[in-house]
Structure formats: structure tokens, C-alpha cells
Amino acid sequence: MANALPAIETLSSSDALNGRIVEFPVDRPLITDGGGCVTPLTIAYQTYGELNAERSNAILLCHALTGDQHAANVHPLTGKPGWWDVMVGPGKPFDTERFFIVCSNVVGGCLGTSGPSSLNPATGQAYGLGFPVVTIRDMVRAQAMLIDHLGVDQLFCVAGGSMGGMQVLQWAASYPERVFSAMPIATAPKHSSQNIAFHEVGRQAVMADPDWRGGRYLEFGVRPEKGLAVARMAAHITYLSEPALQRKFGRKLQDRAAPTFSFDADFQIENYLRYQGMAFVDRFDANSYLYVTRACDYFDLAADYGGSLAQAFKGAKTRYCVVSFNSDWLYPTSASRAIVHALNASGASVSFVEIDSDKGHDAFLVYEPDFIATTRGFLEAAATARGLPRASETRAK
């Protein structure tokens, strides 16, 4: 690699949309688990805060299925706060005054990192289904290339929820010496049959849309919006708990006093889901949805280590904080317990908290005081162990 060309920070016109972009030269391709090759590999990312002189305060945040690199800035497409605005910022648990925080769009995504909507240099068209199917490990490989590029040897913490949590686990297993502490949140060591089933419903909805055109819709100037919206509607139900749905919507009617005896959105929940579906298609690529859901489905960390999850974490010095939410039925507490069980068996330093919340799987994205206190406490203790200044010392400067 001594003669490898340096990765290039590009300043393209899409910067405002994607944040920072790094393009790796053709001699540094991403070789995927499926035997594919992505080159040139482009990674879009955001950073918050400053890297310290010792390069010891870097945190990598891994986004969930349909998240992106905009963790803590106003989203350029939606105009809404970043997906982890409650957790990332000055004085927040992921304190941008203390830590150098990196968040990159996953490979296979659609907000600047190489994915099925990227231009395939071989054809001059978008990759479409020509893009190699990627895994969680491929996503992490790409992130490791980015972290190398940023000159960071060891990450102080890798954190993320849901699919982001899978990346956290993969990071700890693939690069144990590069992960000082890890927070896998609302996640699982493998995708369950039910998880795969829900994803398959979503993919079939996308592919059933006539505008999908065998994945080549961009060449035809159309988009399978209806299919993708239905996929999002179905998925969105899995992110919420039944009690929360009942409390928020119940059987309440939408702007009407009585049912219309039609298939109009009589119920508020119908209207809400339709809105969620329509809003989603404005910011997400249908093929990317196929790729990222597939990556989750293929995730089974223990399978890479002879069926033993404990083996995946063996000998690691990483400090873990595993978090689940009691109303999350998509990645339930039992899945987090399986991770904790394996970490114990491997002798790792691990904390585990099940947060009481009725917000379902999405609880990790909203304001939950117990979750914030837990994260703060864990990071503070890890910072002390890493020799980083305490929060109060940082403020005093």
C-alpha cells in the first residue's frame, strides 16, 4: 500500500447536500463479502467537533437503515434536525466540545456514498442492481477506510442503534484494537426470521411497483414511489409499539365525524402512515432500500466465528454498553441479552441497560432521560479510562 494513491477529498457541487466526500482511488477498491468490487469507492460523511492532538477523542456514529451522515446538522433534504440531534451536540452525551464525531453514509446508501444510485463508471449509467450486494461487514470495511483516511488509529467509541448497532458489533469483532468503547443500541447479533420477513415484505412492495423497471428506473426517468412508500409504511409499524400507537391514534377518525364507507384514509393512523410513506420517498432511493435491508438480513455475527458469538469478542479490551428498550419488539431485549451473554463469556467489560420506554424500536432516536443519563455515564467513565479530560475540565477551557 506504500505506493497507493492518496484518497481525495472532493469539493463537488453536491457538497451542500452530502457534507464532506472522500473518493478512494481505483487501486483501493472495496472488495465485498459477496465477491463484488466497488471502485472508485466514494464515502460521504459529516464531522462535528475537533480531533485532539493525541487523536484519541474520535467517535464513529453508525446510522440505522434509512439514516444518513447528517446526525447532528439540519438535514439538507428535509430541513429537519439530524437523526441523533437529541444525543449529539455541545453539552450533549456525544459532546461535540469534547469529542471528534464522525458519521458516514453507509455503502449501499443513497446520500453520497457509493450505492446503487451511484454512477457505474463501466456503463455511464447508475449501477442499479449492478451494484454488488453488500453486508454489514462491507459497510464497516468502508468505514474503516474512512477512519484511516482521517488519520485515526483507535476510535474512542463506536455507537449506533438498530442497523447501526450491528455495525458497532461488527467493528468490535473485526477491529477490536481500534475500538476503545462500543455502544450497540436496540440491536441484535443476527437478523431473526421475523426481521427478514418484514424486510422481504418491503422489498417485494418496491419490486412490485411497475415503475421499478427491474431496478433500472433511473435510466427511464421514473421512480417506484408507490412501492417504496408501502415498504416504508409497513416498516414504520415495526418501529413503534402497540401501546404507543393506541395512545396516539387509537381508532380516531381523520378530519371527519363518521366513516365514509370508502377506502379513503378514514382513520388517523392511515393518514399518518401515508404521510410517513410519502415523506420517505422524497429522501430515499428505492434500490438503496433493497440493499440496506438485505445487508441486515445477512447479518449473523456468530456465523463468522464458528457459531460462537463469544468467540467474536474473545480477548477484546473494548468496554461495552449494551442498551435495549422494553417496548422494542423488532430488536427485543432478548437479542441484546444474547450479546451480553456472549460478552460475559468472553470476559469483556460490559454494562447492559434495558430502558423503560413505550416508544418501541424508535425509542433510541427520541428524548429518553434514562437513556441519555446512561450514555453520559458510560462515556464519562470510558473517557476517564482513556485519559481524556472530564466534561467539567473541557468546559473550563
Place this chain on the structure above:
Amino acid sequence: MNAPSFPRSGQSRPVRLDLAAVAAMVAPGSRVLDVGCGDGALLQLLAETKSVDGRGVELSQRGVNDCVAKGLSVIQGDADTDLADYPTDGFDYVILSQTLQATHHPRQVLVDMLRIGRRAIVSFPNFGHWKVRLSLLAKGRMPQTTTLAHAWYETPNIHLCTIRDFVDLVEELGAHIERGVALDHSGAPIRVNAPWRVWNLLGAQAIFLLERDAPKKISTSTAKNT
């Protein structure tokens, strides 16, 4: 199963006397697993005064959340079912503070503790205390004392024992009692050099430092005069 509430009731005191007595048995810089660690008071004390590398297991969610928010490494778990997950010789000390009597399988819990760590520290309320005996003898009622505060129908303490019962079990397990201390109701050690049967009368609670692989078989009579 609920964790017993009484041992965690004295949190307002700066350092609980019984915790200080447990901490006194731990060598500095060692690796410690505190089973039933409550709000983490002992782990914090050990981290601050003995620089230990401490981990905790706690049944109540509230306790776990409090611990992690303080920066302690604690997981939610149950002494009866989750100790099996821990590797042999993972720790120097395994501590079970006022929890043994609330477990379903105290014998197995002790066996696991002495497998996970070479040394175990166990504290428990003494059912042989004179007030307990008197209550049953004179009033014919299940005893309720400062250390055993619950009514019989709601107590989490399902496997109560006396100091002598415990010593017998330790002997049966082939473990060695390195140190033993009886405490009064305030948690202060009873500084009287006396045989076990006296401590069994006067001690409201007791703390034992056990070591596995006893160098030689310890008879009850020698242990009594520790």
C-alpha cells in the same frame, strides 16, 4: 424474585458500615464481581478506596440504570440464572452482599461464585440472632427485625440461614473460611473474640471471606475459633 430491600435502605449514610466491612476484605487493585450490586455503592467504594476493576450484576432495572449512569460496569441479571454465563477464574473476588437468602438456589450460587473467583465474600442476615430466636420462641411469630424487616407473606428472603448453617455449607463445599465477621444491627463489626455459637447469637448479620481449594480440610471446630 425481588432483591431484598433492607440492605439497600441505609443509602443516606456516607459509607455504610457493612459495606466498609466488606471492602476491608478486598485486596487493592483486584478484579471484583459484585452480584446484587444495588445502586453500586459498594462498587463505587471499592473503586475509590481500593482501585479495583469492578463489575456488577443487579436484578432491578432502577439499580442498573443508576450504576451505569455513574460509570460503573453493571448488567441486569439474576444471581440464580446468570452466574453460569461467567467464565471460570474471571475475577479475583465475587461478592454477594445481602442477597444469598433471596436466591432460589443458594448452594449453586455459592458454587458458581467460587468457580468465577478464587475468593468469595458473602454477607447475609443471621437467622440465629437472639431476637429472632426469642420472637419465635416467646411470641410464636415469624420474626421481624431491623435486618429482617418484611412480614412473612411478602419477604423476598426465601432461604434464610444462621451463621452456623452457613459455616456447615461452606465446609460441605470444600471451601475455606479466610475471615468471618459478625455485625450488629447498625452494620458495625462486633469486636469480640468469641466462638461461632456466640456470634450466632449476637450477630444480626455476618460477612465471610471464602477461598476455594482449601489448603487443608478445615474442621468445624477450628473454624469456630477463627
